[in-house]
Amino acid sequence: MLLSPYPTTTERIRVAALWFWCMLVLIFLVVPIFVPVPLSFNSGSFFTFPLAGVSTRWYEVVLGTPRWRAAIGNSLLIGAGATVLATFLGTLTAIGLSDPKFPARRYIVPLLISPLIVPVVVTAVGTYLFYARLGLANTYAGIILAHTVLASPFVVVTVGASLSGFDRNLMRATSILGAKPLTGFLRVMLPLILPGVLSGAAFAFVTSFDEVVVVQFLANAQQRTLPLEMFTGLREQLSPAITAAATLMMGLSILLLIVANLLARRSRQAGAPAE
Amino acid sequence: MSSIAISGIKTRTGAMDRSDSLRPLALAAPLLLLLAFSFGAPIVLLLSRAVYEPTIANTLPHTIAALGTDSAAGVPAEPVFHAFAEDMKAAQAAGAIYEFAKTLNTRLPGARSQVLRVARLAGQDAAVTKEAMIKAAPLLGEDQGWAAIRSGTNRLTSFFLLSAFDLRWTDQGTIGAVPAGQAVFTRVFGRTFLIATLVTLATLALAFPLAYVMTNVRPLIAGIVLVLVLLPFWTSILVRTAAWTVILQKYGLLNDLLLWLGVTSDRLELMYSRTGLIIAMTHIQLPFTLLPIYSVMRAVNTSQLRAAQSLGARPLTVFRRVYLPQVMPGVLAGCLLTFILCLGYYITPVLIGGASDQLISNFIANYVNVELNWEMAAALSFVLLASTLGLYVTMTRYLGLDLFKMG
Numbered sequence: 001m002l003l004s005p006y007p008t009t010t011e012r013i014r015v016a017a018l019w020f021w022c023m024l025v026l027i028f029l030v031v032p033i034f035v036p037v038p039l040s041f042n043s044g045s046f047f048t049f050p051l052a053g054v055s056t057r058w059y060e061v062v063l064g065t066p067r068w069r070a071a072i073g074n075s076l077l078i079g080a081g082a083t084v085l086a087t088f089l090g091t092l093t094a095i096g097l098s099d100p101k102f103p104a105r106r107y108i109v110p111l112l113i114s115p116l117i118v119p120v121v122v123t124a125v126g127t128y129l130f131y132a133r134l135g136l137a138n139t140y141a142g143i144i145l146a147h148t149v150l151a152s153p154f155v156v157v158t159v160g161a162s163l164s165g166f167d168r169n170l171m172r173a174t175s176i177l178g179a180k181p182l183t184g185f186l187r188v189m190l191p192l193i194l195p196g197v198l199s200g201a202a203f204a205f206v207t208s209f210d211e212v213v214v215v216q217f218l219a220n221a222q223q224r225t226l227p228l229e230m231f232t233g234l235r236e237q238l239s240p241a242i243t244a245a246a247t248l249m250m251g252l253s254i255l256l257l258i259v260a261n262l263l264a265r266r267s268r269q270a271g272a273p274a275e
Numbered sequence: 276m277s278s279i280a281i282s283g284i285k286t287r288t289g290a291m292d293r294s295d296s297l298r299p300l301a302l303a304a305p306l307l308l309l310l311a312f313s314f315g316a317p318i319v320l321l322l323s324r325a326v327y328e329p330t331i332a333n334t335l336p337h338t339i340a341a342l343g344t345d346s347a348a349g350v351p352a353e354p355v356f357h358a359f360a361e362d363m364k365a366a367q368a369a370g371a372i373y374e375f376a377k378t379l380n381t382r383l384p385g386a387r388s389q390v391l392r393v394a395r396l397a398g399q400d401a402a403v404t405k406e407a408m409i410k411a412a413p414l415l416g417e418d419q420g421w422a423a424i425r426s427g428t429n430r431l432t433s434f435f436l437l438s439a440f441d442l443r444w445t446d447q448g449t450i451g452a453v454p455a456g457q458a459v460f461t462r463v464f465g466r467t468f469l470i471a472t473l474v475t476l477a478t479l480a481l482a483f484p485l486a487y488v489m490t491n492v493r494p495l496i497a498g499i500v501l502v503l504v505l506l507p508f509w510t511s512i513l514v515r516t517a518a519w520t521v522i523l524q525k526y527g528l529l530n531d532l533l534l535w536l537g538v539t540s541d542r543l544e545l546m547y548s549r550t551g552l553i554i555a556m557t558h559i560q561l562p563f564t565l566l567p568i569y570s571v572m573r574a575v576n577t578s579q580l581r582a583a584q585s586l587g588a589r590p591l592t593v594f595r596r597v598y599l600p601q602v603m604p605g606v607l608a609g610c611l612l613t614f615i616l617c618l619g620y621y622i623t624p625v626l627i628g629g630a631s632d633q634l635i636s637n638f639i640a641n642y643v644n645v646e647l648n649w650e651m652a653a654a655l656s657f658v659l660l661a662s663t664l665g666l667y668v669t670m671t672r673y674l675g676l677d678l679f680k681m682g
Contacts, residue, residue: 011590022488025481025561026503032518032558033507035528039521048526089306096302101295108303110671115314117667119619121636122656125643126317129324149314152306210511213621217643227513234517234626243521246514257509 033250040243047238058244068245070222071229075209078140078225082147082208087201089148090155095189097156098163113153120213123150128217138220146218147208154207155200158260162196195263202260206253318660325435325653330378331427334371335362339428349418356405356415360397367394381648382434383423389414422446435654460638460655467634470553471617475564475610477557482565482609490572501569508562516623519555520546523627547629555627556620563616564609571605604674611670615663635659 004011040059044052062068093112096102115123127146128137136142166189174184190197212227219228226245233242332339341358345351366372372394380387389412396403396411414420426434426444437443437450441458445451452458485504489497507515522528523545530542545551575598583593621636628634633641635655642652 022485025485030503033510036518047521093303093306096299099299102299103296121621121639126321130317130320145313212513246517250510250514
């Protein structure tokens with residue numbers, strides 16, 4: 001479709017140049033994120049190609065040493081806490097927003113999205129200052145609450161998208177048939193939007209699991225997470241263990257987000273009103 | 276029959292209007308409360324530190340009273356020095372002297388050690404004289420020393436916000452520039468805006484043609500390309516920055532490639548350089564610029580383009596007069612989003628930028644972590660937040676939020 005039915009030579013050259021440019025852009029986009037993968041299996045302790053040999057020694061470091069294991073445990077704990085909270089609160093909010101009678105929507109929606117826009121250092125420094133007064137700094141609860149804030153916009157947007165295809169007449173039908181609102185929600189709405197909710201949960205988990213700036217300010221030595229361990233490692237002394245950690249983190253993110261997107265797609269189809 | 280049913284529904288909904296709009300709000304209330312507690316309150320508290328600084332006023336109650344009766348403009352008379360000595364002694368006893376010395380030092384460089392010396396002196400000798408105090412702390416014998424103390428006795432201050440723009444109150448009571456040696460922040464803000472602009476333009480140059488091709492190929496190929504775009508988008512900034520630290524090393528992949536292609540004859544220093552930082556930031560931001568452009572391009576009605584062409588317009592004219600105006604909202608949305616996010620970059624400049632490539636967020640973190648100067652961190656946060664939110668509000672007002680659904 002890029003070419004007209006009877007292309008001239010200059011047009012062919014232009015389209016070929018366009019394709020070539022796009023290929024370069026795609027290479028630039030995709031190749032860098034996979035560079036750490038082969039290096040993480042390097043048996044030598046340098047970051048350079050060609051590899052000295054293939055080994056899993058750096059994965060043994062990341063999965064075997066107490067320091068990295070504690071970091072992975074902390075990341076999973078904080079991620080789980082933030083996911084549960086953000087999914088619950090974000091889903092409630094998205095259901096409220098899907099009601100056409102929601103008041104002051106044009107002010108509240110940008111407010112709900114703003115944690116994604118406010119520079120994360122400002123959020124982190126402010127939260128540290130505020131939590132220190134309340135005794136919440138250096139606590140798991142504090143980090144989980146701060147991550148819930150950062151993750152909640154993703155849940156609101158994802159669940160909101162699956163609700164946009166939800167036929168609200170179904171809820172009227174449940175109440176006409178005598179169901180209480182909660183029963184109607186649990187038996188009719190939730191099953192239909194569940195893929196959207198789960199996909200929002202996956203986004204929330206990945207947001208918390210990848211987050212490093214807030215943790216850097218709020219966490220004490222016992223609460224260090226996997227990204228924080230990586231960040232300090234990158235800052236202080238480069239070790240190929242970091243490429244192994246990066247590969248693990250990337251694998252988990254991509255896996256979860258593929259699942260989330262498949263679920264989101266299914267949710268849009270399931271919730272769509274029958275024509 | 277149907278009109279009766281509809282009017283019946285209308286009267287019912289009219290009666291329930293108020294409770295109907297409160298119920299959806301109640302569903303959103305828990306999250307809004309959490310945001311107020313764990314997002315709104317912290318930011319307000321932080322910003323208040325930029326203009327509210329009570330330490331000096333709290334430490335110097337006697338001095339403030341004595342200054343009230345003293346009429347001298349510059350260095351005050353003996354009674355004020357006595358009051359000051361008394362305050363220093365009290366602060367020393369209460370353990371508040373270090374906080375005071377540190378706070379005064381943020382406004383009066385070099386004051387820290389002199390304050391501590393005077394406090395020790397006042398603790399040893401109850402009848403310490405003005406002369407002895409000035410000998411221990413020369414700044415107390417200078418006009419600028421007392422100007423700093425006088426302005427510090429006011430709990431509300433514009434000192435830090437002015438400093439964020441490299442400005443200060445002069446002795447004549449006007450606002451003027453700080454000495455050239457102390458002017459840092461306009462340079463840092465300028466650098467932040469410059470790098471954000473360069474990255475935005477680079478992402479646009481890469482994203483626009485790709486988005487155009489994606490809307491003009493078979494759906495299967497477009498789908499595959501979209502996955503390739505989303506793959507890095509889903510990978511965390513930290514992981515991608517880590518990947519770039521590996522690639523940009525002196526003996527890393529990019530230098531290998533450049534040598535192999537014969538573009539350069541020597542290995543470049545790309546780590547801790549601005550070039551490296553811009554390359555990495557462009558890579559990270561590319562999907563943010565691309566997705567809004569792609570979603571707008573997909574909605575363009577191609578029959579209009581064909582109509583323009585059949586009416587005799589040349590390809591370039593069709594592009595400029597028919598296509599570009601229609602995709603402009605997407606281009607603006609993508610570019611603004613990338614620009615806003617670039618202003619707040621922190622991790623990538625720390626790990627890839629050099630000392631002269633640190634952005635405003637890095638200075639904020641440094642003031643908190645290293646210098647323990649919360650007031651300056653707050654003032655810089657204030658300016659950064661105001662720029663970011665100003666652009667965000669403009670963007671949502673003129674372009675709507677629908678363009679920012681991602682993934």
